[in-house]
Amino acid sequence: MNLALKDIRxxxxxxxxxxxxxxxxxxxxxxxxxxxxxxxxxxxxxxxRIDADLWVVQKNTRGPFAEISRIPANAEDRVRAVPGVxxxxxxVSHTIQREQAGRPLRMTVQxxxxxxxNGTWLPLIAGRRLEQAHFEMIADKSLGLPLGHRMALGKDxxxxxxxxxxxxxxxxxxxxxxxxxxxxxxxxxxxxxxVRLERxxxxxxxxxxxxxxxxxxxxxxxxxxxAGIPALGPSPVSAVLVKVAPGADPAQxxxxxxxxxxxxxYTAEAQRQLLVGGMVDKxxxxxxxxxxxxxIVSAIIMALILYTxxxxxxxxxxxxxxxxxxxxxxxxxxxxxxxxxxxxxxGIAYGVGQWVFPIFPRRVLIVNEDLWLLAGIVLxxxxxxxxxxxxxxxxxxxxxxxx
Amino acid sequence: MVGIPDRRIIEAFGLTKVYGSGHTxxxxxxxxxxxxxxxxxxxxLGPSGAGKTTLLTVIGLVxxxxxxxxxxxxxxxxxxxxxxxxxxxxxxxxxGFVFQKANLIPFLTAxxxxxxxxxxxxxxxxxxxxxxxxxxxxxxxxxxxxxxPNLLSGGEQQRVAVARALANQPGLILADEPxxxxxxxxxRQVMELFRKVAHEQQAGVIVVTHDHRAxxxxxxxxxxxxxxxxxxxxAAP
Numbered sequence: 353m354n355l356a357l358k359d360i361r362x363x364x365x366x367x368x369x370x371x372x373x374x375x376x377x378x379x380x381x382x383x384x385x386x387x388x389x390x391x392x393x394x395x396x397x398x399x400x401r402i403d404a405d406l407w408v409v410q411k412n413t414r415g416p417f418a419e420i421s422r423i424p425a426n427a428e429d430r431v432r433a434v435p436g437v438x439x440x441x442x443x444v445s446h447t448i449q450r451e452q453a454g455r456p457l458r459m460t461v462q463x464x465x466x467x468x469x470n471g472t473w474l475p476l477i478a479g480r481r482l483e484q485a486h487f488e489m490i491a492d493k494s495l496g497l498p499l500g501h502r503m504a505l506g507k508d509x510x511x512x513x514x515x516x517x518x519x520x521x522x523x524x525x526x527x528x529x530x531x532x533x534x535x536x537x538x539x540x541x542x543x544x545x546x547v548r549l550e551r552x553x554x555x556x557x558x559x560x561x562x563x564x565x566x567x568x569x570x571x572x573x574x575x576x577x578x579a580g581i582p583a584l585g586p587s588p589v590s591a592v593l594v595k596v597a598p599g600a601d602p603a604q605x606x607x608x609x610x611x612x613x614x615x616x617x618y619t620a621e622a623q624r625q626l627l628v629g630g631m632v633d634k635x636x637x638x639x640x641x642x643x644x645x646x647x648i649v650s651a652i653i654m655a656l657i658l659y660t661x662x663x664x665x666x667x668x669x670x671x672x673x674x675x676x677x678x679x680x681x682x683x684x685x686x687x688x689x690x691x692x693x694x695x696x697x698x699g700i701a702y703g704v705g706q707w708v709f710p711i712f713p714r715r716v717l718i719v720n721e722d723l724w725l726l727a728g729i730v731l732x733x734x735x736x737x738x739x740x741x742x743x744x745x746x747x748x749x750x751x752x753x754x755x
Numbered sequence: 756m757v758g759i760p761d762r763r764i765i766e767a768f769g770l771t772k773v774y775g776s777g778h779t780x781x782x783x784x785x786x787x788x789x790x791x792x793x794x795x796x797x798x799x800l801g802p803s804g805a806g807k808t809t810l811l812t813v814i815g816l817v818x819x820x821x822x823x824x825x826x827x828x829x830x831x832x833x834x835x836x837x838x839x840x841x842x843x844x845x846x847x848x849x850x851g852f853v854f855q856k857a858n859l860i861p862f863l864t865a866x867x868x869x870x871x872x873x874x875x876x877x878x879x880x881x882x883x884x885x886x887x888x889x890x891x892x893x894x895x896x897x898x899x900x901x902x903x904p905n906l907l908s909g910g911e912q913q914r915v916a917v918a919r920a921l922a923n924q925p926g927l928i929l930a931d932e933p934x935x936x937x938x939x940x941x942x943r944q945v946m947e948l949f950r951k952v953a954h955e956q957q958a959g960v961i962v963v964t965h966d967h968r969a970x971x972x973x974x975x976x977x978x979x980x981x982x983x984x985x986x987x988x989x990a991a992p
Contacts, residue, residue, distance in 0.1 A: 353867065353870060353871055353874050353880065355862075355863075355871070358862050358863055358867065359862040361862070362861070362862035362863075362903065363862065667858070668860045668861065668862075671858050671860060672860070672871075672875070673843075674815075674817065674846070674852055675846065675847065675852065675871075675872050675875065675919075676842075676843045676844065676845075676846035676847030676848075676850075676875065676876070677843070677847075677875045678843060678875070681875055749817075750817050751812045751817045751818060753852075753854060753858055
């Protein structure tokens with residue numbers, strides 16, 4: 353006769369409620385671990401996906417993610433000329449916030465060097481990659497924009513042609529991917545009035561100089577579009593991504609580019625360190641500490657629950673001992689219930705988590721290693737918590753029944 | 756007593772029990788001599804604090820006496836205030852307990868309460884199930900076999916408790932005020948049950964009781980006071 357199961361059968365409602373309580377508590381532990389994993393994974397997601405060997409950024413900055421970086425767009429051409437470089441692409445990234453159906457819609461806009469890069473590396477779950485130079489967009493599913501959705505950004509309207517999953521920035525904002533030119537157009541979009549004022553200011557500045565006064569065409573150019581002024585280069589980019597040729601030494605290529613006075617170079621690993629060790633470091637450590645505290649609190653609560661369950665049965669245990677029951681009978685009764693509660697609670701945590709975690713605004717990443725680790729922790733807590741109950745049960749004297 | 760082929764179920768010599776020390780010392784038993792034969796039912800009477808329950812716990816091998824010797828079925832189980840046998844095993848195999856309250860385990864049915872006594876004594880579940888039903892039938896509560904204790908009347912609970920005490924065919928049954936929670940009619944029925952069990956199953960029964968109305972059902976009545984038994988406790992009935 354299994355006394356643990358008999359007790360559960362008789363107090364089924366209480367057992368179920370207790371298991372649900374423990375399950376929800378464990379779900380919090382599981383979720384907190386998942387949020388930690390999600391934060392770290394989101395931080396390095398783009399670096400891992402893009403898979404560039406080197407990141408060329410503005411001199412003495414930790415860009416383009418940890419801080420703002422702006423380098424001339426023509427840096428890409430200079431980089432491509434370095435021996436050992438197989439390819440180079442401009443990289444533009446900026447975050448915008450718009451209104452969509454009355455709610456704020458934050459998104460990180462990534463510029464792809466179309467046509468060399470049409471988003472082949474993106475994990476598409478629906479639709480297609482970018483096939484036009486302008487006005488197409490690949491959006492993350494978490495934004496809630498359906499395929500074919502048209503959205504005004506800057507002075508243009510973009511159509512969602514593809515959907516990705518779990519593509520979020522370090523801050524947790526969902527990503528959209530457009531061509532580099534479109535990305536810059538969105539980033540540097542100005543109102544008509546601002547453009548007019550800027551042109552007027554340029555004309556005014558030009559008129560203060562001799563060349564402007566003697567060359568009317570200069571004044572005309574100054575008052576016209578920026579693209580018509582050779583002295584003004586194209587808009588800067590955030591970084592240049594470098595792919596090193598097979599057989600070439602990345603360190604040598606990095607050393608060459610680093611010697612330039614206007615840029616700094618990071619390897620992909622260094623970029624990951626900047627993100628994890630710097631940008632999300634405090635959030636990461638805070639979550640890790642909180643997870644640790646949550647595990648300790650869960651252990652204490654589980655121990656108290658199991659101890660209380662044992663106290664409820666202490667008289668019955670005394671009866672069993674008076675009847676001559678071996679200690680193993682009593683230990684089994686307590687330990688089996690503890691393990692059952694732990695196991696069922698863990699199952700509830702996993703099941704409910706699968707349903708609840710996708711609703712969270714930020715990604716909750718549950719990985720197998722964490723699941724195994726938590727299972728081990730729950731097993732340990734169950735055993736340790738039951739030891740408290742067993743200790744109390746062992747102290748019970750059979751004469752308590754007679755007395 | 757099963758496995759102990761002796762007419763005398765229990766013999767106790769010079770049992771003393773002292774609780775505390777110095778100013779707080781209490782002499783609960785002051786040199787008790789006692790013997791009980793198979794099929795014999797004795798009542799243990801006396802006021803509160805006389806030492807009745809202490810004597811029961813000592814004879815039931817729950818606590819060792821401070822000094823003295825106990826022989827059960829010819830085998831010494833306590834010598835110089837120390838147990839000389841595995842008391843858990845001995846209690847499982849040779850003793851049955853009945854209390855003032857039935858003390859049934861609330862999460863087990865009536866039949867399971869009887870079965871558990873046998874299963875912790877390593878009997879097979881099938882044999883335990885069969886014997887549990889036989890015992891409940893013998894005690895007239897087989898129709899309540901699948902009921903939980905909270906659904907049984909006080910008398911029914913006490914019958915199930917007696918069935919549990921009889922489960923392993925013990926040679927000695929110790930009962931501590933088993934009728935205190937029952938009305939006089941049901942109380943007498945339970946006392947009659949002890950007599951029936953003692954005679955039919957050849958078990959010795961010691962009942963601690965305050966109920967003088969059923970004394971005619973006992974072979975002997977021993978009066979305890981201040982840790983001593985008055986009169987001659989070892990005399991034959």
